[in-house]
Amino acid sequence: MLIVAAVFMLVLFGAVQATAEPPKVTIAVRQHHEISPAAANLKVTVERDPDNRSVTIVVDGPEYYRASYIQLDGVSSPRIRQMTLKHLPPGSYVISATVTRADGSRVHATDKIEILGPGHDLGESLASRKAPPR
Numbered sequence: 001m002l003i004v005a006a007v008f009m010l011v012l013f014g015a016v017q018a019t020a021e022p023p024k025v026t027i028a029v030r031q032h033h034e035i036s037p038a039a040a041n042l043k044v045t046v047e048r049d050p051d052n053r054s055v056t057i058v059v060d061g062p063e064y065y066r067a068s069y070i071q072l073d074g075v076s077s078p079r080i081r082q083m084t085l086k087h088l089p090p091g092s093y094v095i096s097a098t099v100t101r102a103d104g105s106r107v108h109a110t111d112k113i114e115i116l117g118p119g120h121d122l123g124e125s126l127a128s129r130k131a132p133p134r
Contacts, residue, residue: 025099045079046072
């Protein structure tokens, strides 16, 4: 019986360790399409974890680049970071958030926004991007 219990504990411990995942990071963009000059509201959520050390948020576009490095204090850090990017010129932007952990590993999330130039009809642009019906 003792051997069965030991094997059960070993299997249970191994299964827990094998399925343990690093904390998640997500990006939420209020609007994915805007007319220039635009303000984009971003929300980056970092799951609290004692091994989180920093988050780097990057917004990269054709005529605009912004990077913010934020030091994290593990489980004491706020989960949510909000940013407003004002006066974005037209173009497609990639937004990325990278959490660096104590062991040097990284957790990454990306999203995209598109800022249309003056004179574009946002409704027409969105309609042309919809997937064809099945």
